[in-house]
Amino acid sequence: MKINYFDIHSHLESSRFEEDREDVISRMKDEGVFTIAIGTDLENSKKVVRLADKYENIFASIGLHPTDTNEDFNETDYAELVKNLKVVAIGECGLEFSRLGEDSEGDPKSLEMIGQERQRQIDIFKKQIDFAVKYDKPLMIHCRDAHFEAINILTEKKEQYGAGLRGDIHFFSGDVDIAQAYLDLGFTMSFTGVLTFTKDYDEVVRFIPLERIMSETDAPYVAPVPYRGQRCEPSYVEEAVKKIAEIKGLDYEIVKKAMVENAVRFFGIKNS
Secondary structure, X not given: OOOOEXXXXXXXXXXXXXOOHHHHHHHHHHHOEEEEEEOOOXXXXXXXXXXXXXXXXXXXXXXXXXXXXXXXXXXXXXXXHHOOOOEEEEEEEEEEOOOOOXXXXXXXXXXXHHHHHHHHHHHHHHHHHHHHHHOOOOEEEEEEXXXXXXXXXXXXXXXXXXXXXXXXXXXXXXOHHHHHHHHHOOOEEEEOHHHHOOOOOHHHHHHOOHHHEEEOOOOOOOOOOOOOOOOOOHHHXXXXXXXXXXXXXXXXXXXXXXXXXXXXXXXXXXXX
């Protein structure tokens, strides 16, 4: 199947696709849309691997989200999954500091608890960095209100691993200076359909070289215009691609082709 669009980050295993997942995937096939289904914990990672095994246009990323679970990263468990040829990345891993001050019920945490949670996230992130390099996979990184810490960790690990460490900053939310720091580390950044309803990212999209940008949806979240308020799905990645082209002032077909080529090259995927 020829790849026309590549959504590098979706949550197709989500319960929000339970009733019509086959229809969603059928629409993807009709439009030549490929996606990477993202694992957020061990059981979730097993689900996305099963999806990837079943469908030609779905690949998988396995890993442990910084806040979606309290489990630890057990390398032995994930080592069984990473052997699958459809597993192309490690994550969704990283740092989520935007909600450090409150618990799952929204109640404030003590300073001691905040410090413990912060350190827990850092430790799990470092474990997954080591794991990704060991198995020669790029990282799929989640980072909110923690770019300074993430860049420091990645810089330290880059000195240790060199070119063996690579990754994408999913749903990039930083400014030009932060983008430059990630570019210096050899990382890419991806953007969702959020570009269609806010200009907050225009400057950084213009700044990042086209060959270092990738397209994503983060489905079922953040549906783009003209689907605002609806459940997002991978086929809507076309809207993000259109907006990247518009912001950068480039021909749409050039950007469309680049988004596929970037993903295929970065994740080591064959495009027939």
